Amino acid sequence: MRASEVLDRPVVDPEGRRVGRIVEVRATPEQSPGTQVIMVVDGFVIARGHLRLLDYQRYHEHGPALLRWLVKRLHRWSRFAPHDTLTLPDGPGPARLGVAWTELPYLLDVAWPD
Amino acid sequence: MWWQGQRTVDLVSELLDRQIEDDDGRGVGKVDDLELVRRADGRWEVTELLLGGRALAGRLGGRVGRLVGWLTRRLHGSDQPRGIPLSRVTAIGPAVRVPAEVADAVRSPSERWLRERVISRVPGAGRARE
Numbered sequence: 001m002r003a004s005e006v007l008d009r010p011v012v013d014p015e016g017r018r019v020g021r022i023v024e025v026r027a028t029p030e031q032s033p034g035t036q037v038i039m040v041v042d043g044f045v046i047a048r049g050h051l052r053l054l055d056y057q058r059y060h061e062h063g064p065a066l067l068r069w070l071v072k073r074l075h076r077w078s079r080f081a082p083h084d085t086l087t088l089p090d091g092p093g094p095a096r097l098g099v100a101w102t103e104l105p106y107l108l109d110v111a112w113p114d
Numbered sequence: 115m116w117w118q119g120q121r122t123v124d125l126v127s128e129l130l131d132r133q134i135e136d137d138d139g140r141g142v143g144k145v146d147d148l149e150l151v152r153r154a155d156g157r158w159e160v161t162e163l164l165l166g167g168r169a170l171a172g173r174l175g176g177r178v179g180r181l182v183g184w185l186t187r188r189l190h191g192s193d194q195p196r197g198i199p200l201s202r203v204t205a206i207g208p209a210v211r212v213p214a215e216v217a218d219a220v221r222s223p224s225e226r227w228l229r230e231r232v233i234s235r236v237p238g239a240g241r242a243r244e
Binding site for chain 2: 001002003004005006007023024025026027028029036037038039040041042045083084088
């Protein structure tokens with residue numbers, strides 16, 4: 001699957017209600033002893049509408065006050081879905097959450113990239 | 115450079131559209147898409163950086179995507195995007211760094227043609243990298 005097929009894909013909750021779209025894929029490089037470094041997906045950022053992060057999320061704690069305010073304002077409803085809570089179908093169609101939307105942590109409450 | 119730094123990465127914001135360069139800093143292209151593969155344990159793993167018009171066409175979608183795809187097929191004659199295995203990436207910073215042999219293998223056919231047929235015939239072109 002391509003990243004472009006994941007991006008903007010609608011997300012529905014366990015009851016089939018649409019809750020948002022995937023706007024970002026978060027991953028971590030991993031290395032097992034004696035193997036190459038691989039990049040494994042940790043989870044997905046889900047936002048209402050088409051709001052992308054565009055790397056401005058880095059300013060939510062540091063940076064100009066106006067930008068901090070704007071980032072927090074824009075992403076106040078966005079949530080982070082860990083990889084084991086979201087099922088991506090192989091073909092077209094919405095991604096399905098395995099847990100209730102309200103059980104997902106708010107994006108602004110999870111650890112951010114450095 | 116964070117590739118070997120073991121930190122969390124936002125793939126879309128930080129990798130897509132990033133310039134790809136060889137060891138000498140010569141541009142190869144841009145990261146137009148990423149190939150993700152589902153592992154046996156259900157987790158997704160990034161396996162390849164995709165570049166070229168076909169990868170970009172899929173990402174753009176719609177009429178613009180179809181137009182880019184058609185142009186790419188006409189110019190390059192290939193329907194497949196060019197891919198760089200993530201294992202061959204040496205560093206990711208302001209640009210994605212790959213070894214020279216990998217860069218040569220995925221360099222745009224039109225750029226290769228231009229380099230071999232035109233640039234190399236310009237007097238002094240052989241000293242360009244000295």
